[in-house]
Amino acid sequence: MNKFRSVTKKTNSRFMPIPTFAFSILISYACSVNALSYTPGFENSTPPRKGEVAEWPKEKFKANYNFPITVADQSNQPWMVKNPKILSERADYYKAVLDYGLQALDGDMTNGCPQASADWFHAPWMTRGPSGREPLCGLTKERSTRAGYVYPSLTTKRQAWAVGLYNNTGGYQFGQVWKDKNNPDLTKLNFQNGSFVIKFLFVDIDKNDKEYTHLIGSPEWKAHVYLDEKESTVIDREGKRKTKPMKLIQIDFGVKDQRFSSTTGWIFGTFMYNNQTGEEPANWRDNLVPVGLAWGNDPGKTDSASFSEGFLSDEIKSLRSTGVLFDPNKRTYFGANDRVNGPIDNPESSCLSCHGTAQVHAKKSIWQPITPAIKNGANAPEEIRMLWFRNIKSGEPFVFTDAQLSEVSNPVGQPIEWTPPLMKEFVSTDYSLQMRMGIENKYEEELTKKAKTPQQFKDLNMFYHKISR
């Protein structure tokens, strides 16, 4: 279940408002009382829901949880030869990262989803609920694109789905944490230098849609997603599903790189697919535009001209200034104050601010906001909003002082379960939100197992839904 979807449409979360869960509650209850033929959390994909078994496609996606027990030699990381802090080296850096990351898939990705290459791995426990891995390509549901947020011609929300793959070094860490599949080892959460993760994001756009021209030639994967965006957000029942073609729109990456240890220890960046000619490209990669990269949040700064820890690319800024990207009445900046963020991401945040909240409580799942959650919203003092844009060092939890905590409030009215005592027991998952989600899903599974009746199961799941968005 995608833990970070919001409770209502007004929320700042990256993900969709909560869809509904009645069916999943029923089917999950059924699963919880029946013998399981797999290790929960380590399935390839999310089991079909009640009433959908007949039309659920045969699982094709194979997750790779076969994590390495030793780390491969990392002396030849291809991106190390370039320094992304230097403008003139940035284009080569982007290319090195992309060349490397595209090796994560074993085969041509333009028409259908290849399986993971050997030595590339998936995060476990992403197989719960209405946002869990679908059975064809292993995609999990993401925050929908908002009207006017990507292209001005994109005037309706679109569901978005994605899959992430970790390299050997990253996979090693998952193996350490999940050595005992029933008991994640929270002392092993710090990724090693050279850990790399790539994430392919797809959007539901049809050949008849006017914004489709921007996506001509982009890789197309058929996945078992929702019929449409509306179905993906229906409250109190599961939306209808359909196997339909999804178009690649964004490619995110994260690299643990000690060159950036004085800020965050990581560098995050992204590419977007944009076809400007409307012609079939000779090579789809030619239409990938670097969006930006960041190794810090430029704490406290509100003027992007003064940023020194992350940069949008000139190409993407020019697409925006010439009106190709964003309906200016809806969106003018990428991330907060124009920090680096993806076109489909929440502009109130940034890659590194969301990922800086990657942490779990040592014992239980609690509701933790990932984007700024502040009393008085837009009218709040800037220094409070800026709390989300600090440089959290790799391995450090994202915590507040008591005074800062008193300014925190959830814009959608849900309680935020941040208290000084709870905060003392936070453990960083080192910028990996999939690691965080996985551990929280495991916690919640344990909780729901305690249910003796369907009603108790539902109540516990209500709790689960409340804490997870």
Ligand code: HEC
């Ligand atoms: C609003 C919060 C938010 C923002 C902004 C955001 N992410 Fe994420 N990201 C998430 C969540 C939540 C997950 C885990 C769930 C998933 O993968 O579906 C995730 C997963 C990922 C992953 C897979 C590995 C991991 O950490 O779990 C990568 C790589 C990634 N994001 C890169 C980026 C990049 C690059 C940007 C900016 C261009 C970005 N993200 C912006 C919330 C965010």
